[in-house]
Structures are given as C-alpha cells and as structure tokens.
Amino acid sequence: MQRDDCIFCKIAAGEIPSTKVYEDDAVVAFEDLSPMMPVHTLIVPRNHYDNIADGIPVEEMGRLFEAVGKVADLKGVRESGFRVVVNTGDDACQSVHHVHVHVLGGAQMNDGDPSLPQA
Numbered sequence: 600m601q602r603d604d605c606i607f608c609k610i611a612a613g614e615i616p617s618t619k620v621y622e623d624d625a626v627v628a629f630e631d632l633s634p635m636m637p638v639h640t641l642i643v644p645r646n647h648y649d650n651i652a653d654g655i656p657v658e659e660m661g662r663l664f665e666a667v668g669k670v671a672d673l674k675g676v677r678e679s680g681f682r683v684v685v686n687t688g689d690d691a692c693q694s695v696h697h698v699h700v701h702v703l704g705g706a707q708m709n710d711g712d713p714s715l716p717q718a
C-alpha cells in the first residue's frame with residue numbers, strides 16, 4: 600500500500616534519501632529534515648495511511664508505537680524523557696499526509712502548550 604505521490608512512502612521505500620534511525624518490516628524511522636529539537640525523529644508505517652485516524656489496523660498501530668521506545672533508546676532519550684506528537688489534519692498543521700510520529704527530545708521543553716514541542 601504505497602502512494603506514488605507520497606514523499607514518506609518514497610522515503611520508506613528508499614527511493615528518496617533520508618538519515619535512517621531504525622527500520623523493520625512494518626516501520627521506518629528517520630531524522631526530521633527541519634529538526635525542532637536536538638532529537639527529532641519521525642516514525643512512519645511502511646504502508647500508507649493519511650493520518651492516525653485513517654483506519655490503521657491494530658497490529659500496524661502497535662508496531663508504529665512499539666518503535667517509539669526503540670527510537671528513544673537509539674537516540675539516548677529514554678532516561679531524560681521525550682515527547683511524542685502526531686499532528687493530524689489542518690488545525691494541527693499536519694503538512695505531510697502520511698501518518699508519522701514525531702519523537703522529540705534532547706532538551707528541556709515547555710509544559711504550557713501541548714501543541715508546542717519546542718524548548
């Protein structure tokens with residue numbers, strides 16, 4: 600389930616270069632092109648879903664979030680803490696319409712506005 604016009608499908612398939620952090624048969628994690636934090640990694644399912652509410656099967660949803668801990672370990676933020684963000688739709692400023700999990704960390708963050716992942 601790949602979309603020809605989807606940049607994250609192409610990254611997952613290795614057709615567009617990215618700095619990969621982790622991959623398995625279900626997901627690919629790679630560094631965000633415009634990092635907002637010292638650690639800013641995106642995790643995407645290999646299959647295309649527009650967003651988190653796009654009927655992702657439970658098994659694939661589990662694999663997507665299972666990868667969060669693996670990325671946190673690989674990026675060294677499990678102990679210090681990190682934030683997980685899944686922007687969904689226009690109000691949340693989702694800009695790439697292939698579901699992706701942001702893993703953000705590596706510095707102290709604000710606790711005021713949950714929509715602002717910046718320090």
Ligand code: DGP
Binds near residue numbers: 630633692696
């Ligand atoms: P969102 O606003 O949640 O849709 O975030 C999309 C993120 O994807 C944004 O932080 C920048 C990142 N991004 C967009 N295009 C590319 C790309 O071609 N490569 C990589 N590595 N990241 C990208």
